[in-house]
Amino acid sequence: MEKPIIEVEHLTFRYDKRVKTETLSDVSLCIHKGEWVAIVGQNGSGKSTLARMLVGLLTPESGTIRIDGKVLNEQTKWELRSRIGMVFQNPDNQFIGTSVQDDVAFSLENLNIPYHEMKSRVDYAIDLVGLSAFKAHDPSHLSGGQKQRVAIAGVLALNPDVLLLDEAFVMLDPRSRRELLQTLQELNKNQDITIISITHDMNEAASSDRVMMMKKGKIVNSGTPKEVFSNVQDLEPPFAEKLRRTLISRNINVPEHYMTEEEMVRWLWK
Structure with missing residues (x-):
């Protein structure tokens, strides 16, 4: 089997080290390239904390995270962070540019990417999410689903190996959810992009290859959607x-x- 793109070994974390209760407790997992993994669980189960640790926003108390075989630490986090693109709940908080193409180009400009390469990457990313007709539009005037696709395009322009979605469906109406889910399915299938979705949306989780259920900082169940939803009766x-x-x-x-x-x-x- 191909080597995992993400390996997590015995991860432990507490926000307050004065208390004994761990937010993450001995969490281990592997995710392979091109896989779509949904991480589900109630509020406080530790799933968003895990997401932030995967991109180096939080440092584990103990345990190891490897991205494509390289250990994530203070020395490597800036390099490895570019391998994982993170999309948050509210896309409005991520907009910088006054047009869709300017917003998608923002991170590339910060990296001093040459103009012709930047334009090519921006056009490609916008086309991937189906928004080519909206390049000149003000992103703040788009629908919820379109805004979230702009946020995804901004990440895709950086050519990440992994797309990490932290409750990206929460603020969307049903139609926007369906459109975004279709976009993600196409990206996963056609571009071989690894997707990790932290979600309460079970229809989103049902589209994944594998569902991991977290409870009180631990992974308590893992399997295909069929296996998990058939066997775990207290999960919606x-x-x-x-x-x-x-x-x-x-x-x-x-x-x-x-x-x-x-x-x-x-x-x-x-």
Whole structure:
């Protein structure tokens, strides 16, 4: 098997070292290139803390993080941080430029990228997220889903190996969520971009290759969406699984196994 792009070994962290309770407790995981991993759990489970540690915003009390085989520490964090692009909940907090293309170019300008290369990267990133027709638009006037895609384009222009989404769907309406999810699926499939999504949105998690469930600073369950949503009953299921369970409760004969949304639609049309 290909070497993991991210390796986390025995990670421990406390915000307040005067208390015994750990925010992260002996967390270990591996993520491979091109994989989409969703990290789920209740507020306070440690998932956003883990995300911040992966990009070097927080330093572990103990344990090791490796990005493509290189240990993340004070000496390497600036180099390795460029390998992971992070998109936060509210894209409005990330906008700098007065147009979409200016905003996407901002980080490249700070890196003194030559103009022709920068223009090529900006055009490519904007095209990847489907916003070529909006290059000259003021990003603050776009819809929620479009704003989040601008934020993703700004990260993609830096050519990261990993796209890290920290509750990127939280502030979006249902239509914008569907559009953004489709964009991410295309990026993951066509560009082989590794995606880590920290999320409460179970429909987003259902689109991943693997779901990791966190509770009280530990990873307590890990597997495919089918495995996790079939076996963990106290985790809110995605829409299709919720519908399947509702139909069962009404004594309607439905398949006994977990179904994706596409599988559920096909079954309903039979």
